[in-house]
Amino acid sequence: MSNQSSVEIQTEWDIVAARQLGRNVAKELGFGTVDQARITTAISELARNIYLYAGQGKIEIQRLTENGINGILIIAADNGPGIPDVRKVMEDGFSTSGGLGAGLPGVKRLMDDFKIETTLGEGTDIRATKWLR
Helix, strand or coil, rough: CCCCEEEECCHHHHHHHHHHHHHHHHHHHHCCCHHHHHHHHHHHHHHHHHHHHHHEEEEEHHHECCCCCEEEEEEECCCCCCCHHHHHCCCCCCCCCCCCCHHHHHHHHHHEEEEEEEEECEEHHHHHEEEEC
């Protein structure tokens, strides 16, 4: 069981590959089917955002252990345009792509920890963690 794995996001098929990788790692860690679905949905949203807004980037999946508790860390990183207004994209219903706008606020709700770092013209790094309870 490797400690981390990643998928380069360049096409829509890479979104599917990232989802599958996340589901496999979540299953190996012992997450139930509901949490597996939460994790794969979060990965899907993050990978789709990379594909739509940055053109390309990477989804990295790491296994965590903290105080004897296992978890999964999803890192979505790109060198895209960055997010001009993080507060705005974190509003429910906000969408620039005509989607449902569940995007990043949805990911934050699905996961236990959520952090965005973004620099205009340099890219975005989003980290989302789910702990096995």
